[in-house]
Amino acid sequence: xxxxxxxxxxxxxxxxxxxxxxxxxxxxxxxxxxxxxxxxxxxxxxxxxxxxxxxxxxxxxxxxxxxxxxxxxxxxxxxxxxxxxxxxxxxxxxxxxxxxxxxxxxxxxxxxxxxxxxxxxxxxxxxxxxxxxxxxxxxxxxxxxxxxxxxxxxxxx
Numbered sequence: 001x002x003x004x005x006x007x008x009x010x011x012x013x014x015x016x017x018x019x020x021x022x023x024x025x026x027x028x029x030x031x032x033x034x035x036x037x038x039x040x041x042x043x044x045x046x047x048x049x050x051x052x053x054x055x056x057x058x059x060x061x062x063x064x065x066x067x068x069x070x071x072x073x074x075x076x077x078x079x080x081x082x083x084x085x086x087x088x089x090x091x092x093x094x095x096x097x098x099x100x101x102x103x104x105x106x107x108x109x110x111x112x113x114x115x116x117x118x119x120x121x122x123x124x125x126x127x128x129x130x131x132x133x134x135x136x137x138x139x140x141x142x143x144x145x146x147x148x149x150x151x152x153x154x155x156x157x
Contacts, residue, residue, distance in 0.1 A: 010036050019045065023132050025052035028125060034118030042118035044125070047110050048074070048103040057100040057155045063115050065099065067091045072109035076101050077157065098155050124150040
């Protein structure tokens with residue numbers, strides 16, 4: 001019988017890695033950051049309050065993003081339209097696919113976001129949280145550089 005090498009399992013409990021506020025209307029938890037998955041994927045648990053904006057339409061050049069709704073209704077922009085998704089629904093947006101999300105519903109929307117490959121997306125969320133905490137507003141040039149640093153291209157739809 002063979003045994004895998006030590007250190008091949010990563011456990012991240014909710015108690016040790018709880019949901020954290022990501023603005024006034026949302027909270028998130030880096031369930032499996034890319035730094036813990038050797039860049040294979042990243043997994044985020046996200047909670048969005050009722051009637052709240054989430055992410056405006058955008059795309060990524062180097063990774064796909066998938067959404068799996070756990071509870072509530074999540075409105076996702078994909079294929080040129082905003083559509084509501086409910087618990088158990090799944091949406092996959094490939095690289096360069098324009099997408100966004102928001103909660104148009106009457107209850108919180110809980111969902112998972114899977115990034116593949118698992119770039120260090122936790123840095124994007126950490127920087128966004130710090131900007132919200134500090135109240136600092138980025139200039140248009142700084143915002144463009146911020147999004148470029150995190151492979152996020154904003155789109156007017």
